[in-house]
Amino acid sequence: xxxxxxxxxxxxxxxxxxxxxxxxxxxxxxxxxxxxxxxxxxxxxxxxxxxxxxxxxxxxxxxxxxxxxxxxxxxxxxxxxxxxxxxxxxxxxxxxxxxxxxxxxxxxxxxxxxxxxxxxxxxxxxxxxxxxxxxxxxxxxxxxxxxxxxxxxxxxxxxxxxxxxxxxxxxxxxxxxxxxxxxxxxxxxxxxxxxxxxxxxxxxxxxxxxxxxxxxxxxxxxxxxxxxxxxxxxxxxxxxx
Ligand SMILES: [Zn+2]
Numbered sequence: 752x753x754x755x756x757x758x759x760x761x762x763x764x765x766x767x768x769x770x771x772x773x774x775x776x777x778x779x780x781x782x783x784x785x786x787x788x789x790x791x792x793x794x795x796x797x798x799x800x801x802x803x804x805x806x807x808x809x810x811x812x813x814x815x816x817x818x819x820x821x822x823x824x825x826x827x828x829x830x831x832x833x834x835x836x837x838x839x840x841x842x843x844x845x846x847x848x849x850x851x852x853x854x855x856x857x858x859x860x861x862x863x864x865x866x867x868x869x870x871x872x873x874x875x876x877x878x879x880x881x882x883x884x885x886x887x888x889x890x891x892x893x894x895x896x897x898x899x900x901x902x903x904x905x906x907x908x909x910x911x912x913x914x915x916x917x918x919x920x921x922x923x924x925x926x927x928x929x930x931x932x933x934x935x936x937x938x939x940x941x942x943x944x945x946x947x948x949x950x951x952x953x954x955x956x957x958x959x960x961x962x963x964x965x966x967x968x969x970x971x972x973x974x975x976x977x978x979x980x981x982x983x984x985x986x987x988x989x990x991x992x
Contacts, residue, residue, distance in 0.1 A: 785965050785967055785971060785975050786965065787975050787976075789963060789965055790932075790933035790934075790962075790963055790964050790965065791933065791934065791964065791965040791966070791967050791971075791972060791975055791976075792931060792933075792934070792935045792936070792937060792959065792964045792965075792966065792967070792972070793819075793820060793935075793936045793937065793966070793967050793968060793969045793971075793972040793991075794812075794817065794818075794819040794820070794937050794939070794956075794966060795819060795820045795821070795822060795847075795887075795906070795908055795936055795937060795938055795939070795969065796808060796819060796820075796821050796822070796939050796940060796941040796948075797822045797849050797887060797938065797939075797940050797941070797942075798822075798824055798827075798849065798853070798940050798941060798942035799821055799823055799824070799827060799832075799835070799941040799942065800821065800823055800827055800828065800832040800835045800836050800839075800941075801827060801832060801835070801941070801942070801943040802831050802832055802835060803943055803944070804941045804942065804943050804944060804945050804946065804948075804949060805821070805832070805835050805839075805941045806835055806838075807946070807949045808941045808948075808949055808952070809835070809838055809839055809842065809844075811949060811952040811953070811956070812842065812844070812952075813842065815952075815956045815957070815960070817956060817960075817966035818842065818843045818844050818845075818966055818967065818968055818971075819839075819844050819845075819966070819968070820844060820845040820846075820847055820885070820968045820969045820970075821836075821839055821844060821845070821846055821847065821941070822847045822848065822849035822885075822886075822887040822906070823836065823846060823847070823848070823849055823871060823875065824849050824850065824851070824852070824853050824871070825850065825851035825852075825867070825870045825871030825874050826851055826852055826853075828871070828874040828875070828878075833877075833878050836875065836878050836879065837878055837879065840878070840879040840881070843968070844968065845884065845968035845969055845970055845971075846875045846878075846879055846881070846883060847883045847884060847885045847886070847887065847906070847969065848868055848871050848872055848875070848883035848885065848886045848887070848903060849871070849886075849887050849889060850867040850868065850871060850886075850888075850889055851866070851867040851868075851870040851871050852867060853889045854867070854889065855888075855889060855890050855892040856888050856889065856892055856893070856897040856900075856901075857892040857893065857894050857896075857897060858892075860896075861896050861899065861900040862900075864896065864897060864900040864901060865900050865901075868883075868886065868900075868901050868903070871883065883903065884903065884904075884969070884970055885903055885904050885905070885906045885969050885970075885980070886901050886903040886904070886905055886906065887905070887906050887907070887908075887938075888905060888987075891907055891987070893905065893985075893987065895984055898983075898984035898985065899984065902982065903982075904980035904981060904982060904986070904988065905986065905987040905988065906936060906969060906987065906988050907936070907938065907987045907988065907989045908935075908936035908937055908938030908989050909927055909930040909931060909935055909936065909937055909938060909989060910926075910927075910937075910938040910939070911923045911924075911925075911926030911927050911939070912926075913939050913940055913945065913947070913948045913951070914940050914942070914945070916947070918947070919947065920947045920948070920950035920951040920953075920954060921951075921954060923939070923947060923948055923951035923955070924951045924954035924955040924958065925954075927939075927955055928955070928958055928959075928962075931959070931964070932990060933964075933992065934972065934976055934990045934991040934992040935989070935990050935991075936969065936972070936988060936989055936990070936991070937955075939951075972991050973991055976991045976992060978991055978992075
């Protein structure tokens with residue numbers, strides 16, 4: 752009888768500790784929940800943060816319990832939006848770099864490019880305590896000076912011209928689903944007022960889950976695929992494989 756009581760107590764303790772660790776799900780914990788033998792993708796959003804569309808996007812991610820990576824514009828980070836970044840980070844999302852001013856980096860000098868990236872990196876670090884790990888060039892405009900000036904791997908992705916208002920939520924989702932493949936990066940936008948991309952999430956995320964895709968941050972995608980991101984000039988990732 753005593754033995755049964757003891758085992759019951761031990762079991763209760765085990766369950767309690769599991770529940771505790773579940774509550775504090777960090778980026779690290781999520782990585783280990785990704786099954787490397789099954790397909791995995793990274794959902795990414797550019798041009799935030801803001802207190803409207805970015806917040807609605809986070810609500811959608813929360814609804815489906817998935818993570819994404821946000822490539823933020825430094826000049827959009829302020830007292831009002833820093834809490835939005837913090838919320839995304841605490842949800843297990845990754846905050847990456849999309850320059851300070853969203854200028855085409857190809858129009859700038861090496862020094863100016865470095866300043867653009869450093870500003871955003873420092874702002875993110877102040878909020879999350881983590882450095883940005885990847886760079887998405889605005890307009891995907893690159894040249895050797897841009898590559899030489901930035902010490903981060905470059906990320907592109909499968910898009911669906913979701914920055915054009917006449918593209919419906921259905922089209923935004925369908926175009927991604929037509930292109931997506933294991934290891935793929937999805938490039939969408941959470942700029943202020945882009946509510947059609949928020950709406951598209953109710954079509955896109957369930958369809959991807961239905962097809963067996965797991966959701967990772969960009970860092971987790973590289974880790975799970977066992978690939979070290981390249982810093983070589985001209986390398987910009989849409990698929991990690
Ligand atoms: Zn952009």
